[in-house]
Amino acid sequence: MNLSIVKKGLILAAIPLLTQLVFLAVLFKMRQDQLQAQELAIHSKDVIAQTEGAFRLIMEARAAVRSLVLTGDPVFVSAWEKARQAVPVQLRSLRNLLSDDPLQQARIDQILQQTTEALARMDAVAQLARQPETRSKAVAVLSEPWALQFVDELRLKVDEFLEEEERLNSERQAQLERVREEEMWTLIGGAVLALLSTAALAFVFRRGIASRLAVLLDNVRHLAAGEQLATPLGGRDELGRLDRVFHEMADTLAQKDQENEMFVYSVSHDLRSPLVNLQGFSQELAAACQDLRRIVAEKDVPASVRQRIADLLDHEANESIQFIQTAVRRLATIIDALLRLSRVGRVVYDWQQVDVRATVERVVAALSNTIAQKGARISIGDLPPAWGDPTAIEQIFANLIGNALNYLDPTRPGIIEVGVRSEHGKENALNHPHTYYVKDNGLGIASEHLPKIFLAFQRLHPNVAPGEGIGLPLVRRMVERHGGRIWVESTVGQGSTFFVSLPAQPRNGTMANGQAPEQGEIHLWQRSQSA
């Protein structure tokens, strides 16, 4: 996923929003369906009620005609007229209600036609019944079969119509029920889908952002610890860019380090040349003084002059020369130390698998005289091989073991142990660096001195052993160039343990880093030539 974090964030926000919108739409549709169902139900009831009403009106009309025929009372004339006019109106309004259903409309039309015919006949009967002379005729007409049958026929038709209306109604209800069920399943499905999509998003987020952030964090830690960075993240999102910039920053820092070392090298080297003169000519001066002393010792020099010259030579001249030479020696030592420090950073490493145990055995063999002289005992553990430069690794252990020997406590027999810390329980032990240690039972280092021991020109026991105070800084630089770490645990009066972590396996970028100083050196060499 090469989307930017902003886009990823938008997607993360958009998917729940979309799900909610879909839910809202479904809910809205359900509500609409319900409303429609209610309307339909009301409509059906309306139709049924109006149909019943129309039928009742017809019955009333018939009853009015019958009463008129039987009684001849004019009261029933107006009742009949009212009913006769109301029936078609009622039936037509019913017909209008059914505008969406042509079949039922046709039935109503039939009923309307039959009713209209029956009403026309009954109207004729009513006309007859109004005159007393024709009433008996009207009675005869009412006794005809159509007058007896038409109500039953009408009832039959109306029942048929109502039955159909009921059937339609129940069909619509069933349809509605089905739609509701479908919508319910849609909702459940949507909920499941939303859950799944959230889980998928969480996974994508973890892969795309959280794990990449973890790599970045790891890189920051590596840089802080002065170790090699992991391979670049890649990708075009903000994290990828951030990691790229971070790698560039680490490279710049490394380059600055190198330039610094180059500068130290070039300056110290240039300082050496005048020192040769200082030292050389002060010796020449000393030799000249010696000659002068021999000359004034000759017989023909007056005693007073001889005495004054001898005083000058012995005191002023001699003292001056001594001071010059001491200063030069001190300066030479410092310059030498600086050159050695800078060389540690510049020398090109020959990366390979190094048999650390054999290396330590070689170091101990080379120190055997000192060891015997100090009466110390050195034990070497089963040291696994490391990945690095054989010369540098030998120098690391030579320095640490040499230090341990130098700072042994003279009041007890020295015991020095070289071993490796057990890596059991650490996952992926193969890719983990090995942590070697050099442990002694010597003088130990006071806790207030611990922060300074890896800095150049810090000497904690100047009277115990000679040196410029650059052994541990050299070791630290070499260990760091391996991408490793050095630290110490120490108790005054009990001894010190120096830990050194060195890579067990080659790591990406190690080779490139090892090659870089050579170019820098050639570059600097040319620069110092033109200067």
Added chain:
Amino acid sequence: MAAEPISIVLAEDDDGHATLIHRNLQRSGVVNGFFRVKDGQEALDLIRGEGSYAGQPPRGNILLLLDINMPRLDGIEVLRRLKADPRTNAIPVIILTTTDDPREVERCYQLGCSVYVTKPVEYTAFIEAINRLGLFLQVVRVPSTGP
């Protein structure tokens, strides 16, 4: 002493170093002719009889003491040009410099210098180096080919 004595040419930009080297060579008994030049270009000119030394015959019968850090043309370049030229590639060259960087030493040997001497700051060591050089010069009779 050499049946056919050779001259010593010292290419050194630092006057003090040149003086110290010359004095101590004399003290150690070297009596060969001594020429001092101040940079690499002058050294090449002297050897080839060119430039400010035009008209003088080329000096093949010499031993060159060469400093590395010099203006105009550095010692490494002088060494490279001498060894690339068949007229001068037999001249023995002794590198005499303050650089003790092993890689620099290696480069000089690869280019064909005969001996590499580090100018030590410690004077006694310096004298000793010059004395050894003097002994070496007494042994050298005819120009030997480089290793």
